[in-house]
Amino acid sequence: MKGNVVVGQSGGPTAVINSSLAGVFKNAMERGYNKVYGMRYGIQGFIDGQYIDLADYIKNDLDIELLKRTPSAYLGTCRYKLPGIHEDKTIYEKIFALLDELDIEVFVYIGGNDSMDTIKKLSDYALLTGARQKFIGCPKTIDNDLAITDHTPGFGSAAKYIATSTKEVIRDAMGFSYGKKNLTVMEIMGRNAGWLVGSTALAKGEDCDGPDMIYLPEVPFDLDKFSEKVEKLLEEKDVVVVAISEGIKTAEGKYICEFTAGSDSVDAFGHIQMTGAAAYLANMIHDKLGIKTRAVELSTLQRAASHLSSKVDIDEAFAVGGATIKAADDGCTGMMVVIDRVSDDPYQSTTSVFDVHRIANDEKVVPREWINEAGDNVTDEFINYAQPLIEGTLLPVMVGGVPRHLVLK
Amino acid sequence: MKGNVVVGQSGGPTAVINSSLAGVFKNAMERGYNKVYGMRYGIQGFIDGQYIDLADYIKNDLDIELLKRTPSAYLGTCRYKLPGIHEDKTIYEKIFALLDELDIEVFVYIGGNDSMDTIKKLSDYALLTGARQKFIGCPKTIDNDLAITDHTPGFGSAAKYIATSTKEVIRDAMGFSYGKKNLTVMEIMGRNAGWLVGSTALAKGEDCDGPDMIYLPEVPFDLDKFSEKVEKLLEEKDVVVVAISEGIKTAEGKYICEFTAGSDSVDAFGHIQMTGAAAYLANMIHDKLGIKTRAVELSTLQRAASHLSSKVDIDEAFAVGGATIKAADDGCTGMMVVIDRVSDDPYQSTTSVFDVHRIANDEKVVPREWINEAGDNVTDEFINYAQPLIEGTLLPVMVGGVPRHLVLK
Numbered sequence: 151m152k153g154n155v156v157v158g159q160s161g162g163p164t165a166v167i168n169s170s171l172a173g174v175f176k177n178a179m180e181r182g183y184n185k186v187y188g189m190r191y192g193i194q195g196f197i198d199g200q201y202i203d204l205a206d207y208i209k210n211d212l213d214i215e216l217l218k219r220t221p222s223a224y225l226g227t228c229r230y231k232l233p234g235i236h237e238d239k240t241i242y243e244k245i246f247a248l249l250d251e252l253d254i255e256v257f258v259y260i261g262g263n264d265s266m267d268t269i270k271k272l273s274d275y276a277l278l279t280g281a282r283q284k285f286i287g288c289p290k291t292i293d294n295d296l297a298i299t300d301h302t303p304g305f306g307s308a309a310k311y312i313a314t315s316t317k318e319v320i321r322d323a324m325g326f327s328y329g330k331k332n333l334t335v336m337e338i339m340g341r342n343a344g345w346l347v348g349s350t351a352l353a354k355g356e357d358c359d360g361p362d363m364i365y366l367p368e369v370p371f372d373l374d375k376f377s378e379k380v381e382k383l384l385e386e387k388d389v390v391v392v393a394i395s396e397g398i399k400t401a402e403g404k405y406i407c408e409f410t411a412g413s414d415s416v417d418a419f420g421h422i423q424m425t426g427a428a429a430y431l432a433n434m435i436h437d438k439l440g441i442k443t444r445a446v447e448l449s450t451l452q453r454a455a456s457h458l459s460s461k462v463d464i465d466e467a468f469a470v471g472g473a474t475i476k477a478a479d480d481g482c483t484g485m486m487v488v489i490d491r492v493s494d495d496p497y498q499s500t501t502s503v504f505d506v507h508r509i510a511n512d513e514k515v516v517p518r519e520w521i522n523e524a525g526d527n528v529t530d531e532f533i534n535y536a537q538p539l540i541e542g543t544l545l546p547v548m549v550g551g552v553p554r555h556l557v558l559k
Numbered sequence: 560m561k562g563n564v565v566v567g568q569s570g571g572p573t574a575v576i577n578s579s580l581a582g583v584f585k586n587a588m589e590r591g592y593n594k595v596y597g598m599r600y601g602i603q604g605f606i607d608g609q610y611i612d613l614a615d616y617i618k619n620d621l622d623i624e625l626l627k628r629t630p631s632a633y634l635g636t637c638r639y640k641l642p643g644i645h646e647d648k649t650i651y652e653k654i655f656a657l658l659d660e661l662d663i664e665v666f667v668y669i670g671g672n673d674s675m676d677t678i679k680k681l682s683d684y685a686l687l688t689g690a691r692q693k694f695i696g697c698p699k700t701i702d703n704d705l706a707i708t709d710h711t712p713g714f715g716s717a718a719k720y721i722a723t724s725t726k727e728v729i730r731d732a733m734g735f736s737y738g739k740k741n742l743t744v745m746e747i748m749g750r751n752a753g754w755l756v757g758s759t760a761l762a763k764g765e766d767c768d769g770p771d772m773i774y775l776p777e778v779p780f781d782l783d784k785f786s787e788k789v790e791k792l793l794e795e796k797d798v799v800v801v802a803i804s805e806g807i808k809t810a811e812g813k814y815i816c817e818f819t820a821g822s823d824s825v826d827a828f829g830h831i832q833m834t835g836a837a838a839y840l841a842n843m844i845h846d847k848l849g850i851k852t853r854a855v856e857l858s859t860l861q862r863a864a865s866h867l868s869s870k871v872d873i874d875e876a877f878a879v880g881g882a883t884i885k886a887a888d889d890g891c892t893g894m895m896v897v898i899d900r901v902s903d904d905p906y907q908s909t910t911s912v913f914d915v916h917r918i919a920n921d922e923k924v925v926p927r928e929w930i931n932e933a934g935d936n937v938t939d940e941f942i943n944y945a946q947p948l949i950e951g952t953l954l955p956v957m958v959g960g961v962p963r964h965l966v967l968k
Contacts, residue, residue, distance in 0.1 A: 163734050191737030200737075221727050222734035314961050318630050318863040321964060325572050325631035328600030328609075355959055357966045446858050454727040458866060460960065540960035550764055551869065551949035552723050555730060557766045 152182050153255040155475065157204075158189035158196060159223040159290075160230070160261035160268065164304030165311070165456040166467035167290050168556075169218040170260050171225065173471020174288065175204050176214060178256070181475055187252060192228035193259070193268055197244060201252075207558060216556035218464055219546055221456035224558060231264055232271050235278070242275045249283050256284050256478040260471070262291035262302070266486055266510035273484030273506065286474040287486035287506050290467070292453045294345035297512040298504045299488035303470055304453070306463030306539035309349035311455040312338060312448060313540060316361060317353040319446055320391050327388035333380060333435050333443040334391045336361070337428035339452050341397035344368050344516045346452065348528040349536050350393040362390050367397035368515050369525035371406060373434070379526065380435055394427055406430055457553045461542025466499065473501040497538030561591050562664040564884065566613075567598035567605060568632040568699075569639070569670035569677065573713030574720070574865040575876035576699050577965075578627040579669050580634065582880020583697065584613050585623060587665070590884055596661060601637035602668070602677055606653060610661075616967060625965035627873055628955055630865035633967060640673055641680045644687070651684045658692050665693050665887040669880070671700035671711070675895055675919035682893030682915065695883040696895030696915050699876070701862045703754035706921040707913045708897035712879055713862070715872030715948035718758035720864040721747060721857060722949060725770060726762040728855055729800050736797035741851040742789060742844050743800045745770070746837035748861050750806035753777050753925045755861065757937040758945050759802040771799050776806035777924050778934035780815060782843070788935065789844055803836055815839055866962045870951025875908065882910040906947030 155178045159167055171188070178186045188207075190200035202225075208214060217224060235242060249257065257272065259265050266287045273285040289296050294305035316336060323334045338347040344366025354360030362383055365371055371394075383390045399405045406427035428445035436443040466489060473487040485503040492498040520532040546553035564587045568576055580597070587595045597616075599609035611634075617623060626633060644651060658666065666681065668674050675696045682694040698705050703714035725745060732743045747756040753775025763769030771792055774780055780803075792799045808814045815836035837854035845852040875898060882896040894912040901907040929941040955962035 159734075163731060195737050220730065222730040226737055227734045228737055310960055314866050315860055315864070317961055317964070318865065319859055321629065321631040321966070322572060322859050322863040324966075325568075325636050328604050328635055328637055352959070353961060355961065355963075357964045444859070446860075447856065449855050450728055450731050450853075451724055451855075454731040455724070456727065457723050537959060542960070543957060545954075548952060550761070550946060551719055551951070552726055552762060552764065554764070555726070555766045557730070557733075 152184060153253040154185040154187060155183050155256045155258065156187040156189060156196070156201065156249070156252065156254045157258040157260065158192045159225050159227045160192040160259060160265035161227060161291065162262070162453060163222040163227055164290055164292050164453050165221045165307040165459045166303050166464045167260055168220045168224045169464045169467035170288050170290060170303060170471035172214045172217040173468040174258050174474055175208055177472035177475040181479060183255070187254070188225045191226035192230060193232065194228035194230040195226065196248070197241065199248070202558070213556055216547060216554060218468060219456055219459070219544065219553060220555035220557070221454040224556065229264070232268050235271060235275050245272070246275070246279070246281055254283055256286065256475060258286050258288055258474045260288040260290050262293065262296060263511055263513065266506050269486065269506045270484065270510045276483065284478040284483040286477050286482060287509070288470055288474045289486060289488065292346065293340055293343055295343040295513045295515065297509050297514045300491040300499065301489060301539055303463060303467035305345060306460040307456070307458070308346055308452050309352060309536055310460040310540035311458045312346060312349050312452060313352035314458060315448055316350040316393065317358050320353060320358055320361070323389045323391055331384050331388045331441045333384070333432065333441060335428040335432045335443070335445050336391065336393045337396055337426050337445065337447045338393055339448070340367065340395050342367055342513060342515065344395050344521070347393050347395040348516060348532050349540070351528050351533055352537055352540060361393040363392045363526040364528055365392070365394040365398050365526060366516055366521055367395040367399070368518065369521055370401035371398040373400070376431065377435065377438060381439065384439065384441065394431065396427060398427060457546050459544055460540045461544045462497065462539055464544045470501055477503045494534055494538065497541065561593060562662040563594040563596060564592045564665045564667065565596040565598060565605070565610065565658070565661065565663045566667040566669065567601045568634050568636045569601040569668060569674040570636060570700065571671070571862060572631040572636055573699055573701050573862050574630045574716040574868045575712050575873045576669055577629045577633045578873045578876035579697050579699060579712060579880035581623045581626040582877035583667050583883055584617055586881035586884040590888060592664070596663070597634045600635035601639060602641065603637035603639040604635065605657070606650065608657070611967070622965055625956060625963060627877060628865055628868070628953065628962060629964035629966070630863040633965065638673070641677050644680060644684050654681070655684070655688070655690055663692055665695065665884060667695050667697055667883045669697040669699050671702065671705060672920055672922065675915050678895065678915045679893065679919045685892065693887040693892035695886050695891060696918070697879055697883045698895060698897065701755065702749055702752055704752040704922045704924065706918050706923045709900040709908065710898060710948055712872060712876035714754060715869040716865070716867070717755055717861050718761060718945055719869040719949035720861060720867045721755060721758050722761035723867060724857055725759040725802065726767050729762060729767055729770070732798045732800055739851060740793050740797045742793070742841065744837040744841045744852070744854050745800065745802045746805050746835050746854065746856045747802055748857070749776065749804050751776055751922060751924065753804050754945070756802050756804040757925060757941050758949070760937050760942055761946055761949060770802040772801045772935040773937055774801070774803040774807050774935060775925055775930055776804040776808070777927065778930055779810035780807040782809070785840065786844065786847060790848065793848065793850065803840065805836060807836060866955045868953055869949045870953045871906070871948055873953045879910055886912045903943055903947065906950065
């Protein structure tokens, strides 16, 4: 008889991280594991002995369906980096003692770059000490910045929410254009990688032109050029909508949001005011051209809006979760499940595994050739890549007019 | 044979204002009117001779269905207040000349308080001059602050979006609570009326406690009390989520967002920084307690997120649109269509008409008895009133992974 599995969630949550958890649980049960334990608040809580037996909480297939539709980390998450093995052995001894005590055979960690570092270190330690547990990473991040995998679960749903919201913001701006020109600057998450801001281009279709300009953090941002372009666009049309990454910076490496902080801007508490980059640019254009401008930040909802998850994303999140257990059964350890794209159109993907040492702590940015020459939009290659990932809808289960979630009480 | 109808949209758009437009168009066609003209950008564009024949653009039932799912004002909107009749007669002469020229029998205006003022003045002028046109108002505003009508189309969908987003933000905050307490302050639209911020309470259910506190603009806001309450709550629990109206102010009448402006806060352009009220409160608590805090503003999407419209709202918006034409056929003028609630459970409503003179320029706020004694939450009466209005979903028509809209080209 097989032993047990333990699974944790780590880093910033996504709309579909719980779909991966559901995939791990269901696949482990089907493959004959005895128990599936869930770490509370990732490895940080686990070290403190915080875990649950998932079967006590996920009782039937309806619970599985609700879990797939629940945003944020069902088990709780953490931002915790394990020390190097040579720095602090005792923490490893503690973790492995707990793993032995719980008869754990497979350790699954759902997360991004930092979380894969955890898988790397634990699998290294197991190798060094001959421990029997297998350590498998399950990719997750809205930022889509993990290496090797074609894309990460979480990205597609964030992109779908961002594209839909962008389209709605553009419609809203269009309604107000009579007799007055206006500029909207939308600020999108993604400090170093422009995958999310690039996906505002998916708003484009027969009924919408999409944003007029899109600025990714991969390309240095030129304030003067931006200002000139906006001015020129406003000569041709009344409504201009621009999308920027929160992480755009000048060629000198200064974040746009730091420009305000460079001034007298201190609030009542003495905080330096890091006005958002979008607010800064909107103010700048308002001052220069005297037109109505506004800044829109999509905020936390970019990672939490499971009411608008992508079906492709949620299914893949579930599949990579299941694939972690299969990988362990195949004898893998120190590996992450990756998504391989088989075809763009019709979109098809499969999963495989890859050495986590080549994934952890690496950061995949948007290739320069997927950004246009002027550095103010994405190319068709980007759209062909991202568009299939936002397809389809897994309808929320609505109770009382709002989506029902599965929560741990 | 009947003459023609002209319909306009005015004020801030909503997720369902176009459903009312669809209702006007469909009902007018069915009732044998010859043409339905649409004013571009409300009365302001109409005065300039900007209008279209809607039949050229809404060609079939699929277009009607798309229009019902399209946010913002399909025809374009304006914020334009007609002068008093005694102040400027020429503008009225111009409008009525155009109405005669277009053989208009019914003038429908979809909007809020200010728009009903337009209906009032035009119907008064028609009465004074014996003009034959009938003027009917069609209610619309996310703010739900129109008098006489039980509620306004647009409110239910905004409330559904706000309740759903609140639930997702709470889930997100809960995922991060291990070993550290955190506070989220959500800022919701509605400067004078607390209907929208109150609807964050609809996040509450078996799987969610809803916001810990809700502050409506109807009740003076006390910074010290707020701070004390947050501190007390954080002794009992790790995650606190508070919803505030953008319009909360102290007993002395000072808006919370003005507090920052009172300090040295000037940005690089010399703008006084009106940091949002939520950001101010989040900073204040962070400074006082040293815990992690964040501010979330739902922004424009509160009125534009038609991807999450309420079915009840969209159906009622369509119904009040149609009822304007019936009202005109019944001989009404200077009236607004209102929604009458027949029953809470099961929810049932009908439409009737009411004298616009008693509606225009009035503002309906949340009754004090629907707010708890402490002034930091809504009562069950509020929930019983608002909950039926967010029920049901009219699925978006998804094309390429995003909702398809009907747009005027």
